Amino acid sequence: MNASPEPEMTLAAEPLDAVDLHLLDALRHIHQDLDPVPEDLVDRVKFAMTVAALEADVAEIVSSSSLETVRGTDYDRADTVTFASEGLSVMVSIEHGATTKADIIGWVSETGVEVELRERGRTRTIAVDDEGRFTFAGVERGLVNFVLRWQDESGKPPIITPAIEL
Amino acid sequence: MRTGADGLATRAANAFRAHRDGQPAGMSTLVEEVTPLLWAIARQQGLHHQAAEDVVQNTWLKLVEHAPDIADPQSVLKWLITTTKRDAWSTVSRGHREEPAARSDVRDVEPDVTAPSPEVSVLTDADDRLVWQHFATLPERCKALLRAIAFADKPDYASVAQALGMPVGSIGPTRGRCLAKLRLALAADPRWEMPS
Numbered sequence: 001m002n003a004s005p006e007p008e009m010t011l012a013a014e015p016l017d018a019v020d021l022h023l024l025d026a027l028r029h030i031h032q033d034l035d036p037v038p039e040d041l042v043d044r045v046k047f048a049m050t051v052a053a054l055e056a057d058v059a060e061i062v063s064s065s066s067l068e069t070v071r072g073t074d075y076d077r078a079d080t081v082t083f084a085s086e087g088l089s090v091m092v093s094i095e096h097g098a099t100t101k102a103d104i105i106g107w108v109s110e111t112g113v114e115v116e117l118r119e120r121g122r123t124r125t126i127a128v129d130d131e132g133r134f135t136f137a138g139v140e141r142g143l144v145n146f147v148l149r150w151q152d153e154s155g156k157p158p159i160i161t162p163a164i165e166l
Numbered sequence: 167m168r169t170g171a172d173g174l175a176t177r178a179a180n181a182f183r184a185h186r187d188g189q190p191a192g193m194s195t196l197v198e199e200v201t202p203l204l205w206a207i208a209r210q211q212g213l214h215h216q217a218a219e220d221v222v223q224n225t226w227l228k229l230v231e232h233a234p235d236i237a238d239p240q241s242v243l244k245w246l247i248t249t250t251k252r253d254a255w256s257t258v259s260r261g262h263r264e265e266p267a268a269r270s271d272v273r274d275v276e277p278d279v280t281a282p283s284p285e286v287s288v289l290t291d292a293d294d295r296l297v298w299q300h301f302a303t304l305p306e307r308c309k310a311l312l313r314a315i316a317f318a319d320k321p322d323y324a325s326v327a328q329a330l331g332m333p334v335g336s337i338g339p340t341r342g343r344c345l346a347k348l349r350l351a352l353a354a355d356p357r358w359e360m361p362s
Contacts, residue, residue, distance in 0.1 A: 011346035016338065020345050021320070022361045023352075026297045028316040034288060034298075037205045041219055045197050045226045052230045121191050 043143065047163060050118075054147065056160040059085035064164075083146075085159040088113070090148065094166055101138045102166045108132040108148065116147040127151065141166045173321030174199065178246075179239040186239070197226060200243065203317040204250045207330070210310045211254035221257055225250045243322070247314075247329035296358050300351040308344035311336060 092106040116125040145163040185192030208218040323338030352358040
């Protein structure tokens, strides 16, 4: 930087022009290349915010089968995942048809629970039946998670599951 | 996205308003739109990867807590910037106090974007390499300003600069001294061709 201060002051006082915008654009994609936002940061942030906003307990995945093949090309397979939290467990079975959509059949160890399915950009909620069963049909592939709420007035916190990929 | 009339502050305000009106997608949009800017701010303060992730995530968690206190949705972007910058700054200075060599150590093991030489080869575009080389010689405050501004939109420049604690007139509506320095450095480099 050997320039004397005068031309810098003059340049600085001018309005922004197309070259400035070009440089800022270059700086943006340079930084995106050299130091990108970690791929899963946005998803982790959203999950953490949901947990905080709901003041929910986070369930753990206690078992899963064939989750690793979720991205494979076999159709008509079923994946099973079991989540557990204090006093409650949920098993969900994911049935992939030949389309881009999947059906979710689930079972909760307790009754009197409402299950919310959180997909990208939308949610749907149903109550479990007398045996703790619930079904969501035609769910788009992608990351989903579940929020379980007690229907009684016990004031017990809702339970949120980690996201799974359909 | 960046050619629209609405700046990031307005898009963030709209998303925040939607969230307040009970649309769950609002917060999701807000996080997607603003996280790249917050990441740029946290990293440019000198935080290593993990610390920057923690700072950005905590900023969003604080928003959950403080959302009811933000009276004007238009100020949500400023709130997010200020919170990220302050937390990044205190994390950096805590690191220095507890472990005087922490920052330089981190840069040895994890190449940082503020150390230009190793990464230049990653940039395939000759024009980008020149911009990067001259950007790297700017004072720290200019790098912090320009990197953040690059992740906002033209209508936001002045307010982003202000939220970062830069004096009025640092950028927008005039070019400001940081961009002027970069322009002069490039103009003095015979390899640089001014885009027409």
